[in-house]
Structures are given as C-alpha cells and as structure tokens.
Amino acid sequence: MTKPESEWTWKELPVGNVILEPGNASQYRTGDWKTLKPVLNRELCIHCGLCYIFCPDMAYSLNEESFFIADLFYCKGCGICAKECPTGAISMVLEEEEK
Amino acid sequence: MAKRVGMEVSIAAAEAVKQANVDVISAYPITPQTHIVEHLSELVANGELDAEFFCVESEHSALSVCVGAAATGARTFTCTSSQGLALMSEITYIASGLRLPMLMIISNRTLSSPLSIWNDHSDAMSIRDCGWIQFFVENGQEVYDHVFVAYRLGEDRNVLLPVIINMDGFILSHVIEPFELIEQGKIDQFLPPYQPVHRLHPDRPVTMGAFALPSIFAETKKAQEEAIRSSMPKILETWKAFGDMTGRYYHPVETYKAEDADTLLVTMGSCSETASVAVDKMREEGRSVGLVKIRLWRPFPFEDFKKATLHARQLVVIDRAVSVGACGPVAAEVKAALYGEAQRPSVYNFVAGISGRDVTPSDFMKMVDKAEIQIEEGNKEGYEIYGVRG
Numbered sequence: 001m002t003k004p005e006s007e008w009t010w011k012e013l014p015v016g017n018v019i020l021e022p023g024n025a026s027q028y029r030t031g032d033w034k035t036l037k038p039v040l041n042r043e044l045c046i047h048c049g050l051c052y053i054f055c056p057d058m059a060y061s062l063n064e065e066s067f068f069i070a071d072l073f074y075c076k077g078c079g080i081c082a083k084e085c086p087t088g089a090i091s092m093v094l095e096e097e098e099k
Numbered sequence: 100m101a102k103r104v105g106m107e108v109s110i111a112a113a114e115a116v117k118q119a120n121v122d123v124i125s126a127y128p129i130t131p132q133t134h135i136v137e138h139l140s141e142l143v144a145n146g147e148l149d150a151e152f153f154c155v156e157s158e159h160s161a162l163s164v165c166v167g168a169a170a171t172g173a174r175t176f177t178c179t180s181s182q183g184l185a186l187m188s189e190i191t192y193i194a195s196g197l198r199l200p201m202l203m204i205i206s207n208r209t210l211s212s213p214l215s216i217w218n219d220h221s222d223a224m225s226i227r228d229c230g231w232i233q234f235f236v237e238n239g240q241e242v243y244d245h246v247f248v249a250y251r252l253g254e255d256r257n258v259l260l261p262v263i264i265n266m267d268g269f270i271l272s273h274v275i276e277p278f279e280l281i282e283q284g285k286i287d288q289f290l291p292p293y294q295p296v297h298r299l300h301p302d303r304p305v306t307m308g309a310f311a312l313p314s315i316f317a318e319t320k321k322a323q324e325e326a327i328r329s330s331m332p333k334i335l336e337t338w339k340a341f342g343d344m345t346g347r348y349y350h351p352v353e354t355y356k357a358e359d360a361d362t363l364l365v366t367m368g369s370c371s372e373t374a375s376v377a378v379d380k381m382r383e384e385g386r387s388v389g390l391v392k393i394r395l396w397r398p399f400p401f402e403d404f405k406k407a408t409l410h411a412r413q414l415v416v417i418d419r420a421v422s423v424g425a426c427g428p429v430a431a432e433v434k435a436a437l438y439g440e441a442q443r444p445s446v447y448n449f450v451a452g453i454s455g456r457d458v459t460p461s462d463f464m465k466m467v468d469k470a471e472i473q474i475e476e477g478n479k480e481g482y483e484i485y486g487v488r489g
Contacts, residue, residue, distance in 0.1 A: 006314040010321040015259055016198035017319045018297045019306035028312075 034077025195230030200253035217455020360389030377463035
C-alpha cells in the first residue's frame with residue numbers, strides 16, 4: 001500500500017478487510033512497545049551471531065562491518081540478545097537515557 | 100399457476116437448497132432443524148446433489164467450515180436451532196465481518212434454561228447484532244422462496260453478506276404444507292453461479308481474517324455497517340425480480356387490513372397467520388383492528404415500518420422472546436423507529452408464545468382488548484408476559 005493503514009478511510013478498505021498485499025506485517029512498528037533497547041559494546045563483540053539467532057522478532061541483521069545490529073523499528077526490547085550474549089557485549093538501556 | 104404439492108416444510112427447504120446448487124453443506128443435528136440436514140445428506144449420498152457434506156463435531160465447527168468454504172468461493176449452507184446457534188454465535192460475527200455470503204436457516208427454538216425444544220425467537224434474538232441479513236418467514240412457501248432470494252442477494256457484489264432465514268420450529272419445520280415448486284431452469288436463470296470478489300486461491304494469495312489494529316478496526320466496522328444498510332435497495336430489487344418470476348412478491352413490512360385501523364397488531368414469523376384470523380374476527384365485530392407483519396428484521400426497515408403504522412392510535416407488539424430486564428426486542432425496535440415522530444401511536448408490548456405455548460386467535464383478541472383498555476386508562480407503554488398464571 002502506498003500510504004499507512006492509519007490513513008485509510010472506510011471507503012478505501014478492501015471488502016471484508018482482506019489483505020491483498022502479502023507481508024504487510026513488516027509495516028507494523030513493534031519497536032514502540034519497548035522501554036529498554038539493546039546497545040552493543042563493539043570492543044567485546046566476537047561476531048558469533050547468537051543475538052541474531054535468538055532474536056524472536058528477527059530484528060537483528062549483519063551490517064557492513066560484520067556487526068549484528070538490532071533494527072529498532074522492530075525490536076521490542078525483550079532483552080533475550082543481552083541474556084544470550086556470551087561476552088556480555090549487549091546491555092539493555094532505557095531508551096530515553098541513551099548516550 | 101404452477102402445480103401445488105404437499106411437502107414437509109423442512110424437506111421443501113432442503114429441496115430448495117439442492118435447487119440452489121450449493122457446493123458445501125456443513126451442519127450438526129439439533130431438533131427441530133434436523134430434517135433439513137437429514138434430507139440434504141440423503142440427496143448428497145444418493146447423487147442427486149453434487150456437494151460436499153461435512154459431518155462435524157459441533158455447530159461451532161459447522162459454521163467454521165462454511166466460513167472456510169465460502170472464503171474459497173463456494174456456495175455454502177448450514178442450519179441450526181437454539182443451543183446450536185448459541186454455540187455458533189462466535190462464528191456468526193466472523194462470517195459477516197469477513198463479508199462472506201452464505202445461507203443459514205434457523206428453525207427457531209427456545210434457548211435453555213429450562214431446557215425446552217419448542218418454538219420461540221429467543222435463539223434468533225441472541226445473535227440479533229451479528230451483522231447478517233435476517234428474514235422471518237410466515238409459512239413454508241416463504242422458506243422455500245427465500246432460499247433463492249437469500250443466495251442471489253447475499254452474493255450480489257454490492258451486498259456480500261451472509262443471510263439468515265428464521266422459520267418457526269415445529270410450527271413450520273414439521274408440518275406438511277402446499278408448495279409451488281419452481282422449475283430448475285427458472286432458478287438457474289434467477290441465481291447465477293457465485294463470483295466472489297476475493298477468494299482463497301494459491302494462484303493469488305490473500306489474507307482473510309487478519310488482526311486489525313485500533314487504527315483500522317472502526318473503519319472496517321463502518322464499511323460493514325454501510326454494506327448492510329445500503330443492501331436495502333438490493334433486497335427490494337431481489338424480491339421484485341423473484342416476484343416477476345413467480346408472481347409471489349415480498350416486502351420488508353406487510354400489512355393486512357391495516358390502512359384504516361386504529362389498533363395494529365405487530366407480529367413476526369408464523370404467528371402472523373393466526374393474528375390475521377383474529378383480525379378478521381374483530382373486523383366482523385366492527386372493530387378497527389389491522390395487522391402489520393415484519394418480514395425483514397435486519398437491516399430493520401424503519402421507513403417502511405413508519406409508513407405502515409404512523410396513522411394508528413396504538414400498536415400491540417407481540418414478541419416471541421424476552422430481553423430479560425428490558426422488554427421484547429421487537430417492541431424495543433418499534434419504539435426506536437417511532438421515537439422521532441411528533442405524532443406516534445402508543446406501543447403496548449406482549450411477550451407471548453414463548454417456548455411453544457400456543458397463541459390462538461382468541462389470545463390475540465384478548466391482547467388487543469387488554470392493550471386498548473390499558474392505553475385508555477393511561478398506561479400507554481405497557482409491557483407484560485401474556486397468559487402467565489398467578
């Protein structure tokens with residue numbers, strides 16, 4: 001869809017609210033559920049990818065410098081990545097206290 | 100005129116479903132609906148009807164199967180009564196929300212408790228707000244006829260809604276009545292194959308019944324509400340086309356000796372025929388009494404109802420269900436319809452004939468007498484359960 005769902009009028013909805021475009025759940029910002037966000041200490045990271053594997057929302061992806069970084073548009077702040085990180089490189093930080 | 104044949108109403112209903120050439124039937128047996136599905140299962144088993152017949156483990160599953168089948172573009176049918184409808188109720192809202200046309204015949208029966216198998220409208224009223232187009236028919240011929248009306252109407256691309264035909268359990272379902280059956284060729288012309296707008300198909304995947312956020316839910320409900328409200332012209336058009344084919348014309352609200360009447364009985368379902376006998380008797384006595392019958396329950400025909408009743412001094416509304424703690428649901432609707440009018444008749448409400456207790460012509464006459472006296476004495480908006488001992 002060309003515009004976000006929250007801007008549709010009732011007349012524009014497909015009959016029965018059928019979803020015609022596959023995969024439109026990717027437009028849903030689950031990132032605004034979180035209070036804590038993961039912050040990576042690159043000094044400690046060993047690039048093992050366990051954060052990427054364990055992330056239940058597949059928010060992690062590999063960047064050009066070979067670090068796994070969480071996409072905060074989707075990250076719900078569950079903290080599983082921080083819990084699983086074998087070197088303690090990920091810490092969960094209150095969003096508003098960042099930096 | 101076509102030849103008339105005698106047939107049990109449930110059997111005629113099943114024959115109509117066969118003639119409508121349904122693809123999928125899914126139902127669970129419950130009295131007094133059972134004869135309809137029993138006969139359909141025979142028709143499928145002996146090869147007279149080429150359809151899938153699903154024997155399911157509950158009514159919840161029965162309607163769920165219909166929803167799934169309708170989503171693939173199949174013409175589907177189910178029927179139920181009473182507790183079965185209560186168990187289906189969750190799915191009734193889903194069928195209409197997904198805008199899936201299908202037909203359900205409800206052979207109306209009392210909701211427990213106490214446990215009862217007899218007829219009233221408490222089951223239908225329990226799902227009043229489920230978003231289906233809802234008819235209440237008066238006799239067997241109307242059941243048969245409305246099967247074709249329901250499919251053509253519900254499948255219309257400007258409507259796309261499921262349809263319920265309410266017929267009184269036992270009083271209609273188990274009696275033998277005369278029927279004018281319609282030739283198959285005429286039905287095939289009246290009822291073209293269903294062409295869904297969207298359907299579940301691997302070649303063109305879509306998602307139905309997905310989660311909706313608060314940001315889109317209200318818009319979805321508004322679209323559904325507009326669909327059923329604006330189905331009214333299609334309902335009239337479908338009845339007109341059906342009348343042109345058969346000579347039997349139907350209307351949302353029908354009247355009998357009502358035009359000049361001071362007092363109007365208001366009824367829904369099979370008791371309308373009995374009420375018309377009472378009207379004849381009272382007319383013979385020189386009394387100014389008529390009858391207004393509501394055939395279309397949802398969308399409620401507010402304008403037609405007002406047109407039929409505003410000239411009267413009083414309405415005697417007969418309900419076949421109780422909205423416990425309020426009044427009869429038909430009376431509530433009637434009062435809502437009239438509220439905006441400066442000059443409106445008084446509305447006296449009787450709940451009568453619950454759980455199959457007979458309501459005879461003399462009962463209707465007694466109710467009219469009592470309402471007229473009560474209104475004369477100033478009790479203009481009375482409500483009572485009729486004929487209760489003690």
